[in-house]
Amino acid sequence: MQIVVVTPAGPDSKAGNRATALRWKALLETAGHQVNVLTAYQGETCDLMIALHAWRSAEAVRQFREDWPDKPLIVVLTGTDIYRFQYECPEPTRASMAAADVLIGLHDQVAQDIPEAFRSKLITLRQSAEKPTVAGSSKAEPGRFDVCVIGHLREEKDSLRAAWATHYLPEESEIMVSCAGKAHNEAWHNKALEESRANPRFHYLEQLDKPALEHLMAVSRLMVISSVMEGGANVVSEACRAGLPILASDIPGNRGLLGDDYPGYFPPKDEKALAQLMRRAETDPGFLAELNERVCRLADTFTPEQERQSLEQALEKAVAGKMLV
Template sequence: MDIIVITPAPPGSRAGNRATAERWTRLLQCAGHNVRIATDYNGERCDVCIALHAWRSHDAIQVLRRMRPEVPLILALTGTDIYHHQHEFPIPSRASMAASDVLIGLHHLVYQDIPEPFRSKLVTVYQSADKIERSKAPVTNGHFTACVLGHLRDEKDSLRAAKAARLLPSASQVQILCAGKPHNKAWQADAEGEMQANPRFRWLGELGRNETADLLRTADIMVISSVMEGGANVVSEACRAGLPILASDIPGNRGLLGDGYEGYFAPKDERALAQLLERAENDPAYLQRLTEQVAQVSPTFTPEREQAGLLQALDVAVRRRKALGE
């Protein structure tokens, strides 16, 4: 089939939506489909359209439905769609959901947070990551290294780990390594100011793929402190690397790691996070349990499983659109 993937993130962007669009393009091409990425839609012919982001892709979706009503449409719901924009911009966000034949959720609890009439459209597609072999002897200079990956922005609560590190005992060797592009100048100033004031914190800026892989390979633990997530790919990356995670207790993390995971802390609670960091640093049995738990869910995030989920979404969308036309 000829497939158009619409993402609001432009070429060269390292935003999550662009990375997802490019990864899905590769997986669908490997399955034999012709796929191209666009940031908008202007009536081009296609057999299927996949749009990322209900609110940001609203205009493109409306053009598609007006000009090509017969084309099956798959809409991938982002974290901001589910936990923010559908409440702040309900009319365009829900219009996009209504226009779609299939909704892709990136974790298995998405159904709890979208309008009931759209839940039957959901197909869960877990984002994948390449396998990374952990370093057997990480070069940490005696530190217990916690990495934080992702753009610096409010939704990620990106400096929560740095704040937690300030609360640790003086003997602690925890070091927070934060990698990501600041959302704006205020976030950049905050990161630079934190680095000057907090000897346990280093901001590395935006890293390339190889540098990110090196950080996953050598860190002792990952911290995901987001207040909202649609299903963060950094969870997939950490699990595939065998890197234990301390994660904010939100649906987007629980829907990937499971209810029994032992590394959750309350969102925005640096004291709870500090307690877990101290425990992970000093309790080898606890750190080993977290490592075993991420290893157990790691098969969820293979490229083969993600590709199978995408192909299922394609099949369902085509059948539903065909049924509407009969």
């Protein structure tokens, strides 16, 4: 098929939506489809559209459905769609959900958080990650317990929570937190730089390229994901594929990927609880080994082949739905 993928993130963006669109383009082209990635829809002819983000792509969804009422449409629900915009901007967000033939959710608990009327459209897709080329653990520096935070710095990610948690560590702790990611705005950039200057346990590395990110993960003993809302963070996939233990905020987007019984959760925005878990991981080899075993067990659910199969399932469901109308 000729497929259009619409993402609000531009060609130079390293945002998750852009990375997802380009990864899906490659996976779908491997399966024989022709894929065009756009930031705005202007009536381009295609057999099917995939719109990333129900709210941000609402105009593209509306225009496509108006131009091509009989063609299949897939809408991907992001974390801000599910946990913010369907409440703050319900009309365009739910209009996109209603217009879609298939909704893609990126973690296992999305169905609990969208209107019941749309649940029959939902397919769960776990975003994939390649297995890293740099091996972990052996690269770890002696005398340090490195913790990484990876992702754009913004409110939804609560990006400095791990940095603030280090203030509650005992003096003898060897924990060092490194944060890599582009700041959403100048305020976040300044906050990260100020914390980095004032906090000897924290380093803000700004935006890194892929080899540098792989190196950061390889030297780290632990990853912290402190988000207050997530649609299904791809960094979870990357950590699991790298065998890197995770401490995660206790929110649906993390539970929907790691499982309800994952032992590494802490309450959102609670740096004291996070500090206690970080210290436990540093001092309790059994706890760290358990986290490692759990992420390694999940690694095979985040493979490119699994993601491609989920995409094909979504395409088949969308096409079949139109044939039945």
